[in-house]
Amino acid sequence: MKKNIVILGSTGSIGTQTLEVIDALDNNFNVTALAAGSNISLLSEQIEKYKPKSVSVKTNEDAQKLKFKYPDLNVYWGEEGLSELAQIEDANLIMVALSGKHGLKPTLKAIENKKDIALANKETLVMAGDMVVHKAKEYGVKILPVDSEHSAIFQCLNNQKALKYLILTSSGGPFRNKSYEEIKKADIKSVLNHPNWSMGKKITVDSATLMNKGLEVIEAHHLFNIDYDNIKVVIHPQSYIHSAVEYCDGSIIAQIGKPSMHIPIQYALTYPDRLEGIETESFDFTKAVKFEFYEPDYDKFPSLKLAIEAGKCGGTATTCLNAANEESVLSFLAGKIKFSDIYDITKKVYDSYKPILNPSIEQILSEDDKIRKQTIELINSIVGVK
Numbered sequence: 001m002k003k004n005i006v007i008l009g010s011t012g013s014i015g016t017q018t019l020e021v022i023d024a025l026d027n028n029f030n031v032t033a034l035a036a037g038s039n040i041s042l043l044s045e046q047i048e049k050y051k052p053k054s055v056s057v058k059t060n061e062d063a064q065k066l067k068f069k070y071p072d073l074n075v076y077w078g079e080e081g082l083s084e085l086a087q088i089e090d091a092n093l094i095m096v097a098l099s100g101k102h103g104l105k106p107t108l109k110a111i112e113n114k115k116d117i118a119l120a121n122k123e124t125l126v127m128a129g130d131m132v133v134h135k136a137k138e139y140g141v142k143i144l145p146v147d148s149e150h151s152a153i154f155q156c157l158n159n160q161k162a163l164k165y166l167i168l169t170s171s172g173g174p175f176r177n178k179s180y181e182e183i184k185k186a187d188i189k190s191v192l193n194h195p196n197w198s199m200g201k202k203i204t205v206d207s208a209t210l211m212n213k214g215l216e217v218i219e220a221h222h223l224f225n226i227d228y229d230n231i232k233v234v235i236h237p238q239s240y241i242h243s244a245v246e247y248c249d250g251s252i253i254a255q256i257g258k259p260s261m262h263i264p265i266q267y268a269l270t271y272p273d274r275l276e277g278i279e280t281e282s283f284d285f286t287k288a289v290k291f292e293f294y295e296p297d298y299d300k301f302p303s304l305k306l307a308i309e310a311g312k313c314g315g316t317a318t319t320c321l322n323a324a325n326e327e328s329v330l331s332f333l334a335g336k337i338k339f340s341d342i343y344d345i346t347k348k349v350y351d352s353y354k355p356i357l358n359p360s361i362e363q364i365l366s367e368d369d370k371i372r373k374q375t376i377e378l379i380n381s382i383v384g385v386k
Contacts (some may be wrong), residue, residue, distance in 0.1 A: 213305020
């Protein structure tokens with residue numbers, strides 16, 4: 001029986017790869033709805049190919065253009081549009097492939113409407129992990145991880161009670177072998193030159209600071225209900241081992257494969273089954289030159305330590321961390337601040353913040369908005385904008 005899928009973020013990296021997986025899984029899915037930002041040209045191609053019943057875009061102006069072009073299509077826009085798609089009645093699975101904070105509201109709306117979630121938006125759990133996980137249990141909803149590391153752990157887990165450690169691997173990013181002084185001087189081109197993975201710009205910057213790995217630690221804590229002290233981060237430059245679990249008897253089970261997002265996307269879509277699907281190059285043990293593993297250097301990459309600290313603090317501490325970091329990264333990509341400023345600004349905002357424990361969703365969103373404004377004001381004072 002076909003699954004009806006809604007893809008929130010269909011024109012981004014994860015969204016387009018999700019559609020590639022669906023193409024390869026011949027007649028296993030109906031694409032019921034698509035949400036995109038401002039890439040209307042690509043979205044139009046997707047509409048004509050997959051024939052969704054509904055779409056959502058960023059602005060009302062773009063929505064009106066699409067409605068004129070496709071009069072039989074249900075067209076929504078803005079945050080309300082994302083929430084509308086997240087609760088479409090005949091949808092079985094919602095792929096949340098949105099960037100940043102925009103994934104939180106539609107994820108909660110989908111859960112409240114008993115839709116299973118394929119989650120590729122880590123900010124949802126960073127901002128409101130306790131609430132999201134609690135609601136998923138309350139409504140009997142599965143949260144299927146799409147991040148390669150969390151998918152790897154999900155695939156390796158077969159006895160949660162005997163679990164001792166989760167081991168999250170990290171390539172170390174483009175600056176693993178650079179000095180702290182070299183890292184401070186990095187330009188946008190070198191930051192975006194990730195050695196192993198092709199990703200969106202924001203997550204690539206986060207990978208360069210290792211903030212992304214810190215956010216993944218927070219995500220793992222919520223996804224797998226495990227204490228932060230039982231989550232290890234290991235630098236693995238080859239990115240063959242996507243993550244592993246260690247059991248109480250000392251056994252370690254790892255998920256291994258070539259760096260490709262198609263496999264974790266496909267597993268989230270077909271779970272609990274495994275299908276042949278998209279053709280992905282197999283890992284060949286006989287041709288693997290070496291596996292290397294290192295401890296993270298927290299002095300060179302303090303963002304990782306800061307993220308773990310925020311996770312342990314809990315409440316809206318992670319909301320603050322996420323908002324300050326995201327605004328700083330966007331300012332770096334816009335050429336306003338230096339690469340080293342990303343951590344400095346995030347740390348300054350975080351240190352001045354008093355978190356709310358056990359916040360409501362309204363408090364989380366209000367704090368997120370307040371912190372973003374504070375971060376932007378700090379950035380403007382640094383660059384001299386009045």
